[in-house]
Amino acid sequence: MKLVLSEEQQFLKDTAKNFAAERTPVNHFRSLRDNADPVLWDKDIWQEMVALGWSGILIPEDFGGSNFGIAGISVILQECAKTLTPSPLFATAVLGAYAITQFGTKKQKEKYLPQIVNGKITTAVAVDESSHHNPINSEMKASIKDDKYVLEGKKTFVVDGASADLLIVLVRTSGNPGDETGLSLFIVDSNEEGISKIKLDMADSRNYANIIFSNVSVSKDQLLGDAESGGETIERILDIGRIAMSAEMLGNAEAAFETTLEYLKQRKQFGVLIGTFQALQHRAAEMFCELELTKSSVMAAMHGADENSNELQRLASLAKTIAGETLHLVSNEAIQMHGGIGVTDEYDVGFFLKRSRVAEQIFGSSKFHTERYANLSGF
Amino acid sequence: MSELDNFRQEVKDWLKENCPSSMQNGADPKTPVDEVWGGRKAVYKNPDSKIWLERMGSKGWTMPTVSKEYGGGGLSKDEVKILNEEMFMIGAKAPLLSFGIWMLAPVLLEYGTEEQKKEHLPKIIKGEIRWCQGYSEPGSGSDLASLATKAEDMGDHFLVNGQKVWTSYADKADWIFALVRTGPKEPKHDGISFLLIDMETPGVSTKPITLISGKSPFCETFFDNVKASKDNLIGELNAGWAIAKALLQHERAFISNFGLAAAMGSGKDLVSIAKKHVGEENGKISNSFYRSEIATHKIKEHAFGLTLKRAGDEGGKASATASMFKLYGTEHNKKRHELMVSAMGVDGVAWDGDEFDKEDKDLTRAWLRTKGNSLEGGTSEVQLNVISKRVLGLPS
Numbered sequence: 001m002k003l004v005l006s007e008e009q010q011f012l013k014d015t016a017k018n019f020a021a022e023r024t025p026v027n028h029f030r031s032l033r034d035n036a037d038p039v040l041w042d043k044d045i046w047q048e049m050v051a052l053g054w055s056g057i058l059i060p061e062d063f064g065g066s067n068f069g070i071a072g073i074s075v076i077l078q079e080c081a082k083t084l085t086p087s088p089l090f091a092t093a094v095l096g097a098y099a100i101t102q103f104g105t106k107k108q109k110e111k112y113l114p115q116i117v118n119g120k121i122t123t124a125v126a127v128d129e130s131s132h133h134n135p136i137n138s139e140m141k142a143s144i145k146d147d148k149y150v151l152e153g154k155k156t157f158v159v160d161g162a163s164a165d166l167l168i169v170l171v172r173t174s175g176n177p178g179d180e181t182g183l184s185l186f187i188v189d190s191n192e193e194g195i196s197k198i199k200l201d202m203a204d205s206r207n208y209a210n211i212i213f214s215n216v217s218v219s220k221d222q223l224l225g226d227a228e229s230g231g232e233t234i235e236r237i238l239d240i241g242r243i244a245m246s247a248e249m250l251g252n253a254e255a256a257f258e259t260t261l262e263y264l265k266q267r268k269q270f271g272v273l274i275g276t277f278q279a280l281q282h283r284a285a286e287m288f289c290e291l292e293l294t295k296s297s298v299m300a301a302m303h304g305a306d307e308n309s310n311e312l313q314r315l316a317s318l319a320k321t322i323a324g325e326t327l328h329l330v331s332n333e334a335i336q337m338h339g340g341i342g343v344t345d346e347y348d349v350g351f352f353l354k355r356s357r358v359a360e361q362i363f364g365s366s367k368f369h370t371e372r373y374a375n376l377s378g379f
Numbered sequence: 380m381s382e383l384d385n386f387r388q389e390v391k392d393w394l395k396e397n398c399p400s401s402m403q404n405g406a407d408p409k410t411p412v413d414e415v416w417g418g419r420k421a422v423y424k425n426p427d428s429k430i431w432l433e434r435m436g437s438k439g440w441t442m443p444t445v446s447k448e449y450g451g452g453g454l455s456k457d458e459v460k461i462l463n464e465e466m467f468m469i470g471a472k473a474p475l476l477s478f479g480i481w482m483l484a485p486v487l488l489e490y491g492t493e494e495q496k497k498e499h500l501p502k503i504i505k506g507e508i509r510w511c512q513g514y515s516e517p518g519s520g521s522d523l524a525s526l527a528t529k530a531e532d533m534g535d536h537f538l539v540n541g542q543k544v545w546t547s548y549a550d551k552a553d554w555i556f557a558l559v560r561t562g563p564k565e566p567k568h569d570g571i572s573f574l575l576i577d578m579e580t581p582g583v584s585t586k587p588i589t590l591i592s593g594k595s596p597f598c599e600t601f602f603d604n605v606k607a608s609k610d611n612l613i614g615e616l617n618a619g620w621a622i623a624k625a626l627l628q629h630e631r632a633f634i635s636n637f638g639l640a641a642a643m644g645s646g647k648d649l650v651s652i653a654k655k656h657v658g659e660e661n662g663k664i665s666n667s668f669y670r671s672e673i674a675t676h677k678i679k680e681h682a683f684g685l686t687l688k689r690a691g692d693e694g695g696k697a698s699a700t701a702s703m704f705k706l707y708g709t710e711h712n713k714k715r716h717e718l719m720v721s722a723m724g725v726d727g728v729a730w731d732g733d734e735f736d737k738e739d740k741d742l743t744r745a746w747l748r749t750k751g752n753s754l755e756g757g758t759s760e761v762q763l764n765v766i767s768k769r770v771l772g773l774p775s
Contacts, residue, residue: 004693275774281763282760282763282767297681297682300685318682322678370675374677379673
């Protein structure tokens with residue numbers, strides 16, 4: 001594995017960088033928030049992304065995608081995150097596209113993948129049921145009745161859940177919360193009778209929902225992967241999501257750092273630039289180093305995913321931990337180094353702090369992944 | 380067969396013929412092991428160490444990329460990769476550890492005259508001359524450019540007077556590469572020259588320094604009316620600071636790699652120490668505070684290792700990031716030792732006597748020695764200064 005970008009990946013990164021700068025500067029996000037947009041991403045912007053082929057990056061050419069891989073979509077997320085671009089890229093182009101491409105039946109792929117590529121549908125993955133990510137604690141049940149499954153229960157903190165057309169739901173078909181076995185995944189139309197979505201207002205002003213399933217009847221061919229194999233399948237999907245989210249968090253951190261560095265070179269106090277103060281210089285240098293470590297970890301994880309590394313789980317936990325810690329540090333320091341304006345709503349840097357803390361929770365915090373890393377490393 | 384395949388075969392054959400079995404994997408564990416630094420005063424516990432050095436040195440394979448006219452191996456990058464792979468396959472010992480190779484040779488290649496390269500490089504490569512570094516002075520640590528050891532122009536030679544400190548292995552070295560003040564009236568950075576001095580010259584003396592770890596390779600080095608030949612001035616007069624900085628980059632890269640290599644290759648694994656001394660339950664370190672701190676550290680080291688790899692894969696950007704590698708390599712090494720010592724409990728602070736295992740006592744001293752890692756070759760704070768000014772462009 002070489003820890004560099006291919007020409008193709010570099011091209012995607014450059015395209016995304018230009019797109020974010022021209023089409024979705026931070027003010028784009030700000031106006032969605034200020035207008036209390038119900039979806040919190042812009043449908044026209046999403047169609048522009050679709051036109052660029054981003055919805056199909058993980059989808060094979062047979063279904064209209066480009067199959068450019070995890071690294072390809074990760075660098076796009078990283079660049080879009082620099083301006084806090086909200087979009088269905090993560091939940092649809094990464095999670096939904098990956099899950100169905102890798103684990104769907106031929107019929108499911110034929111039905112859903114072209115619609116994802118064309119931007120006709122968006123997806124969401126519903127895993128968590130409490131305030132802490134922990135898939136094996138899933139309690140929500142699917143019981144068999146008349147050759148069908150009946151879903152009953154509640155999923156929380158579903159990314160893009162407020163608007164997704166298609167839900168991939170982790171449920172328990174046997175056993176008890178905490179068991180690694182007995183889990184299954186279903187693909188469910190979110191307009192199915194018995195499904196209600198409760199939009200969540202989170203600190204980062206993005207699209208999340210709690211979703212209640214009340215006596216929702218689904219057929220067996222809506223299983224994603226084999227029944228009872230959902231535990232392993234979801235871990236794989238989650239790891240890809242964790243890597244992509246790490247790339248996004250890296251982009252957030254890079255932008256917050258960049259803005260702060262510029263500020264240190266402009267702001268004067270006591271008649272001198274504050275960037276001349278060693279107390280700030282050393283902290284800036286430390287952030288630079290942490291960002292370098294984060295870049296390497298994300299790079300190794302995304303290439304590891306594309307190369308099917310047997311280290312994938314460890315690399316995903318490494319990336320999510322480091323990205324989480326770095327963004328945490330940088331977003332705090334960005335505020336502190338900006339001084340008073342850093343805590344005003346008018347100034348953008350606070351958005352990065354809010355985004356940081358919510359993104360940390362998506363598919364496991366640094367604490368969750370440090371523990372997982374230790375388990376996977378045999379201690 | 381391609382040329383590289385031919386070369387691989389040649390290397391295999393040559394190693395089979397020339398690498399003594401006690402210098403390879405599977406050597407009799409009772410054979411004494413030398414840390415080979417070469418030089419005029421070298422002593423060998425195992426005669427094979429000397430043979431192995433001579434053979435590798437005469438091939439020029441201790442510096443395989445240097446051209447043959449200077450005594451190097453004249454190999455291409457691909458050939459060096461093959462040589463390293465084949466040596467790795469048989470577990471061949473490094474034939475020579477050398478400040479000459481790690482620090483001086485790269486700057487000689489860049490700044491030396493043709494005569495200087497031909498004079499000094501072959502002896503470095505063959506391990507005939509052992510070098511030490513004369514940079515720091517009692518009054519010039521982090522503020523290295525304030526150094527005061529002076530070299531006066533006496534017409535046909537320089538007359539050197541002053542004192543260096545933290546000279547690693549000065550008592551065992553044959554020559555010293557030193558920074559000296561040749562322009563006392565110039566601004567401090569513009570009055571420094573880079574001078575090579577034979578340690579056998581009358582007036583040179585050394586005195587070892589004992590560290591908190593109980594011993595050390597460091598010395599004080601004194602120059603009392605020492606005559607140094609003008610032929611041994613590297614670069615222009617008063618233009619030594621640029622050379623000094625270039626050499627520091629090589630030194631920092633070396634120190635950080637060394638720290639990492641120590642972590643990767645060390646038999647002292649943090650996790651197994653913790654499992655042994657703290658306890659183990661279902662394969663987990665039983666105290667969750669130790670476990671969490673160790674996991675956090677392991678993750679950091681993993682990310683750092685990947686960053687070194689990325690720098691290599693990107694190629695050529697090492698100088699911008701050498702300070703970061705020096706900073707993190709040494710800080711991680713300190714942290715790892717802190718964790719090992721802490722996990723070992725009382726055994727981790729054993730000092731002497733028969734009640735403790737040698738391994739435990741060695742670790743205590745190794746831990747104390749790591750405190751110097753973030754001082755030598757530029758302190759961690761100096762590295763942070765370099766990063767903030769040169770990499771981030773923050774104002775002075």
